[in-house]
Amino acid sequence: MRELPQHYGKFEKKNLETPQTIADKTNGKRYNSIMARDLYHDAVKRALQKEGWQITADPLKIPVEDTNFLIDLGAERLIAAELGSERIAVEIKVFGGVSLVADFHLALGQVLNYSLILREIDPNRKLWLAIPADTYQTFxxxxxxxxxxAHIEVGMIVFNPNSEVIEQWI
Amino acid sequence: MRELPQHYGKFEKKNLETPQTIADKTNGKRYNSIMARDLYHDAVKRALQKEGWQITADPLKIPVEDTNFLIDLGAERLIAAELGSERIAVEIKVFGGVSLVADFHLALGQVLNYSLILREIDPNRKLWLAIPADTYQTFxxxxxxxxxxAHIEVGMIVFNPNSEVIEQWI
Known part of the structure; x- marks a missing residue:
């Protein structure tokens, strides 16, 4: 087994990209989408809480060798006393780039990678990709x-960022 | 069945991103990697030809509803008279962005998406992701x-861009 390179993933290391460094690199164009991401992050959190989920990790750290991958949220909900709890990981995506399809490919590759890692480390926690309702409608x-x-067994959460409600679990 | 949005994919439409528009958007930083991509494109082509592959499409157009997806190369090789020919599609990726992992996620999502489309439209053509040997070594x-x-059944071609030789089919 080879070592995982240190630059592999969203992780807790130095040189982490901040909104400012990203904005610097891209001439400021992504800065609004970074702020939108934070707003959406809270909207998804509250929407999950409304459905009885308890946020147990924000972000959810997935240790892989000497690194932690960071997935946006971890949540847990009691199903029934005898069944125990249901656990999920939620990656929130705002599609604010210049190309919807590139955003989609990036999100798809990311959740595929995370889901394979989760399957090994925490196999009972299902991964969901959360996207705002307007992105769902247009794309x-x-x-x-x-x-x-569906092919990679990642679910899709469609949320309304204004009402802070989950519209669909797909 | 819903319509596929028109902005879905690398496709033959207006508003296609050219190296210049990409460079404009990103402050010129990707321009070198676009030029590198063209060089690598020819290197992979010649490397395939050295192994007896005939390039049959450059790029390979995959029609999806009113759009053509473009995969970098289509190639074909006679296996044996009675078996007919083996057909492949090759997507070439140069990892020149600011984050190797983002480049990887983008490539992964792209080949997953293309492979699912190919599976439906041209099920006997296998998709391969071609990457330069140094990217393979470092990441x-x-x-x-x-x-x-492997999980999404996409192969990996490791090529040497200098000697224009394929080092590995994985």
Whole structure:
């Protein structure tokens, strides 16, 4: 087994990209989407809480060798006393880039990678990709995005960022 | 079945990103990697030809509804008279971005998406992701990248851009 390179993933190391460094690199154009991401992060958190989920990790750290991958949220909900609890990991994506399809490919690759790591480290925690309802309407309800996520067994949470409600679990 | 949005994928439409528009958006930083991509494209082509592959499409157009997805190369090789020919599609990736892991996630999502489309439209053509040997050495030989590609049944071609030789089919 080879070592995982240190630059592998969103992780807790030096040189972590901050909104400012990202903005610097891209001429400021992504800065608004970074702020939107923070807003959406809280919206998804509250939407999950409304459905009885307890946020247990924010972010969820997944240790891989000498590194922690960071998935946006970890949550847990009691199903029934005898069944114990259901556990999920939620990666929130705002599609604010110049190309929806590049954003989609990036999100798809990321959740595939995370889901394979989770399957090994925490196999009972299902991974969900959370996207705002407008992104779902304009892009994700298409046949190919839905099928690609289903193929890798990653669920899709469609949330309304204004009402802070989860509209669909797909 | 829903319509595939028009902005879905690398495709033959107006508003296609050119190296210049990409450079404009990103403050010129990706321009070198675009030029590198063209060089690598020819290197992979010649490397395949050296192994007896005939390049049959450059790029390979995959029609999806009113759009053509473009995969970098299509190639074909006679296996044996009675077996007919083996057909492949090759997506070439140069990892020149600011984050290797983001480049990896993007490539992974892209080949997953393309492979699902190919499976439907041209099921006997296998998709391969071609990466230069130095990228393989620094990143892709790791356990997670290799496993993620294997999981989605996409092969990996490691090529040497200087000698224009394929070093490994993985």
């Amino acid at each position: 994700f309800h298409g046949r190919y995005p839905t099928r690609a996520l | 892709f030989h790791g356990r997670y990248p290799t496993r993620a590609l």
